[in-house]
Amino acid sequence: MPPILEARDIWVVYGDGTIANKGISISIDRGEIHGLLGENGAGKTTLVKVLYGVVQPVSGEIFIEGSRVGRLTPSKARSLGIFMVPQHSILVSTLTGYDNIKLSYPYEDLDEKLDEVLRELNVLIDLNKPVQELPRGMLKKIEVIRALISGAKLIILDEPTSVMSPIEVQELIKMLDNLASKGVSFIYISHRLDEVVEICDRITVLRDGSIVYSGEVGDVSEVYKRMFRSDLSYERFKMIREGFSFNKVKVDGLLELPEKGVHVILGVEGNGQDVLARTIVSNLYGNGFVGFVPGKIEEAIVPNMSLIENLRFRVVDNDGLDYVALAKRVVERYEVITESIYKPISKLSGGNIQRFVVGRELELSTRYAVLEFPTRGLDMRSMKLIHRRVQEAVDRGVSIIYFTEDIEEALEVGDFISIIYRGKLNGPYKVGDINVDRIKMLMSGIGW
Amino acid sequence: MDIKSFLSTIASVLVALIVYGIFIMYFGGDPLDAYYRMFRNSYLDPNGLYETLRLAGSLAILSAGLALVFKAGIWNIGAEGQYIIGGIASGYVIYVFGFGIENPIIPVLTGMLIASLYSALPAYLKYKLDVNEVLTTLMLNYVAIYILFYHVYGVWRDPSTFGFPVTPEISEGYRLPDILGVNFLFPLSIGVSIVAYYILFRSRYGFKLRVYGENREAAKYSRYNLFSLIVGSMALSGLASGLAGVGDFLSYYHRFKPGYAAGLGYTAIITTLVGESNPLYTLISSIFFAGLLYGANTISIVAGVPFEGIYIFEGVLLAFIISRKYLGRWIKWMGEGSS
Numbered sequence: 001m002p003p004i005l006e007a008r009d010i011w012v013v014y015g016d017g018t019i020a021n022k023g024i025s026i027s028i029d030r031g032e033i034h035g036l037l038g039e040n041g042a043g044k045t046t047l048v049k050v051l052y053g054v055v056q057p058v059s060g061e062i063f064i065e066g067s068r069v070g071r072l073t074p075s076k077a078r079s080l081g082i083f084m085v086p087q088h089s090i091l092v093s094t095l096t097g098y099d100n101i102k103l104s105y106p107y108e109d110l111d112e113k114l115d116e117v118l119r120e121l122n123v124l125i126d127l128n129k130p131v132q133e134l135p136r137g138m139l140k141k142i143e144v145i146r147a148l149i150s151g152a153k154l155i156i157l158d159e160p161t162s163v164m165s166p167i168e169v170q171e172l173i174k175m176l177d178n179l180a181s182k183g184v185s186f187i188y189i190s191h192r193l194d195e196v197v198e199i200c201d202r203i204t205v206l207r208d209g210s211i212v213y214s215g216e217v218g219d220v221s222e223v224y225k226r227m228f229r230s231d232l233s234y235e236r237f238k239m240i241r242e243g244f245s246f247n248k249v250k251v252d253g254l255l256e257l258p259e260k261g262v263h264v265i266l267g268v269e270g271n272g273q274d275v276l277a278r279t280i281v282s283n284l285y286g287n288g289f290v291g292f293v294p295g296k297i298e299e300a301i302v303p304n305m306s307l308i309e310n311l312r313f314r315v316v317d318n319d320g321l322d323y324v325a326l327a328k329r330v331v332e333r334y335e336v337i338t339e340s341i342y343k344p345i346s347k348l349s350g351g352n353i354q355r356f357v358v359g360r361e362l363e364l365s366t367r368y369a370v371l372e373f374p375t376r377g378l379d380m381r382s383m384k385l386i387h388r389r390v391q392e393a394v395d396r397g398v399s400i401i402y403f404t405e406d407i408e409e410a411l412e413v414g415d416f417i418s419i420i421y422r423g424k425l426n427g428p429y430k431v432g433d434i435n436v437d438r439i440k441m442l443m444s445g446i447g448w
Numbered sequence: 449m450d451i452k453s454f455l456s457t458i459a460s461v462l463v464a465l466i467v468y469g470i471f472i473m474y475f476g477g478d479p480l481d482a483y484y485r486m487f488r489n490s491y492l493d494p495n496g497l498y499e500t501l502r503l504a505g506s507l508a509i510l511s512a513g514l515a516l517v518f519k520a521g522i523w524n525i526g527a528e529g530q531y532i533i534g535g536i537a538s539g540y541v542i543y544v545f546g547f548g549i550e551n552p553i554i555p556v557l558t559g560m561l562i563a564s565l566y567s568a569l570p571a572y573l574k575y576k577l578d579v580n581e582v583l584t585t586l587m588l589n590y591v592a593i594y595i596l597f598y599h600v601y602g603v604w605r606d607p608s609t610f611g612f613p614v615t616p617e618i619s620e621g622y623r624l625p626d627i628l629g630v631n632f633l634f635p636l637s638i639g640v641s642i643v644a645y646y647i648l649f650r651s652r653y654g655f656k657l658r659v660y661g662e663n664r665e666a667a668k669y670s671r672y673n674l675f676s677l678i679v680g681s682m683a684l685s686g687l688a689s690g691l692a693g694v695g696d697f698l699s700y701y702h703r704f705k706p707g708y709a710a711g712l713g714y715t716a717i718i719t720t721l722v723g724e725s726n727p728l729y730t731l732i733s734s735i736f737f738a739g740l741l742y743g744a745n746t747i748s749i750v751a752g753v754p755f756e757g758i759y760i761f762e763g764v765l766l767a768f769i770i771s772r773k774y775l776g777r778w779i780k781w782m783g784e785g786s787s
Contacts, residue, residue, distance in 0.1 A: 299665035313659045
């Protein structure tokens with residue numbers, strides 16, 4: 001049987017001259033879960049956009065179930081059974097799950113098909129609730145089901161677990177495994193190697209637009225070495241996953257700020273971090289420039305303005321600041337890849353925007369900085385870089401509140417740790433005064 | 449303006465001209481001939497040019513004010529009402545209070561101030577209660593129109609005109625003179641546009657307005673004073689609309705009549721959008737639209753094409769200008785797309 005999808009020698013050159021894919025070949029069998037790995041900007045997103053018909057390659061061939069397709073468009077891809085579930089949900093948030101599915105499959109046999117799919121999957125989903133009231137893990141499932149009903153043979157999942165709790169990740173993995181055994185194929189894009197190891201049959205690793213590894217999952221530390229330019233150990237970054245659930249609730253804990261150093265607030269996202277961060281920031285108001293990286297990075301940028309203006313709008317009332325020099329400094333020190341600081345920030349990739357915003361806030365901070373998940377979505381190299389810069393800020397006397405979900409990261413950057421769970425804070429502990437097991441328990445809601 | 453949006457503007461204008469041309473043909477006119485006559489009458493004929501530049505002046509002043517709020521993502525549809533209220537307020541200075549000085553300065557300043565307050569009211573409601581400014585500014589236009597009618601048909605009606613609904617002519621001293629044979633408003637509009645450009649693109653306040661317009665969250669995130677942005681920009685916009693209203697009254701009409709509310713406040717929305725809310729570009733689009741408005745008048749007389757056809761032109765153009773962002777995206781997507 002021919003592979004469900006095969007791409008040969010794909011080259012993609014963007015208008016600005018960037019070569020995003022350099023002769024990439026990939027093939028996905030029926031019922032296979034194929035992992036696609038790589039740093040930010042390695043070309044993963046471009047490649048799947050080619051396979052989904054959003055981006056046209058300058059050369060290369062695509063075969064779907066053995067027959068060559070010419071110019072692929074998203075609607076053609078869908079009619080051939082290729083579907084994409086983007087990183088950020090594209091469901092209509094005020095409609096129910098059922099109505100969302102109906103939007104893409106408005107035919108009479110919808111109920112019949114839906115029954116069939118739900119029975120086969122054996123998952124519990126409340127399709128009669130507006131999707132905005134559902135947890136994020138549920139949304140991914142609805143999007144997958146929606147694709148299945150419309151006849152998906154291959155589903156591309158872009159960072160499906162980036163904002164999920166560990167238990168939701170496990171449920172999703174179970175569902176994908178089940179579907180794969182029934183012949184549905186997946187391309188699974190992720191930064192998280194432990195997940196990929198658990199779920200994928202084969203993997204393709206990209207770096208700088210080329211394939212650096214392709215084949216069985218095999219030796220993961222070997223894969224990691226290839227994926228990144230510098231040598232980093234895999235164990236350090238293995239996520240610790242425990243089963244716990246969480247809700248959005250108000251923060252009612254108190255917080256002590258360290259005189260100097262990093263106070264980490266550790267907890268799975270959605271436990272009230274955003275409310276806490278904003279409360280802290282407004283309480284610190286008046287202490288010079290208070291750096292703040294919000295959880296939603298898009299709140300911190302003005303997309304159509306240049307990098308310079310994106311720096312300027314934070315300090316517009318501050319006389320005598322050299323915005324241009326500062327923007328240059330941020331770009332250099334935080335390795336923001338851009339042709340020019342006069343370009344709109346929206347032209348940058350997600351990772352570069354993230355680094356720019358974190359850099360801007362850290363560089364501008366005088367006494368305090370509040371960083372909500374500053375390394376989210378970044379690859380390890382960038383994470384390391386941010387950690388170094390945070391340390392440098394501390395050295396010049398900045399107190400930092402650092403939100404993260406990652407215990408390892410907390411132990412590495414933090415001087416103090418508090419654990420946040422359902423709007424309550426436990427701590428602060430001096431790093432070293434609390435052991436990892438205790439942290440894990442607190443994060444899971446045990447021992448409060 | 450980059451080359452792409454410039455071309456899409458030109459394309460939108462062409463499409464609108466074609467649709468308008470079909471309308472002209474429907475009434476038995478020859479579109480090319482009509483357009484030629486319009487152009488000749490509006491720009492080459494001395495009398496026509498005077499009228500065109502007068503209209504351009506009003507439109508450009510209105511647009512300069514609208515540019516400030518549109519860039520901030522605030523949709524002031526009420527320029528028409530602010531224009532009228534500005535005029536009426538100056539009418540009170542002239543007809544009612546007098547102050548014994550026959551000079552345009554006090555009427556102009558009064559008109560601007562009152563129009564500014566009239567514009568700040570819906571802005572304050574938006575700031576305080578999050579009331580949609582499109583609805584409130586639009587509704588206030590009707591309030592303004594009926595206030596105008598009340599004065600024209602009622603209290604200020606000139607008894608010497610045997611029942612015509614017009615107010616008495618104002619005396620010479622109040623009038624704004626022509627400058628070098630051009631209506632006062634046109635040179636004034638150049639100054640106003642430059643000031644508005646300076647505020648929008650060279651001042652901190654304008655920068656904050658643009659940030660607020662691009663991303664509300666980012667403005668809140670940087671703790672901008674939203675009162676000063678929302679109410680302040682609307683007050684400035686009202687100031688400009690009021691100036692146009694008083695200006696037309698003192699430099700051209702010299703009295704009020706029902707037709708004083710000629711819809712310039714609505715046309716200015718289109719000139720502003722065509723000019724991408726940049727006061728220097730809106731100056732150009734205003735001159736273009738003024739020519740069309742005056743020209744539409746001419747061909748309605750010469751070719752018997754109803755004047756209202758110009759609104760078809762405006763409507764089609766507005767639809768294209770508003771949708772071009774999406775059309776552009778669609779074309780890009782059809783072409784090749786990029787990350």
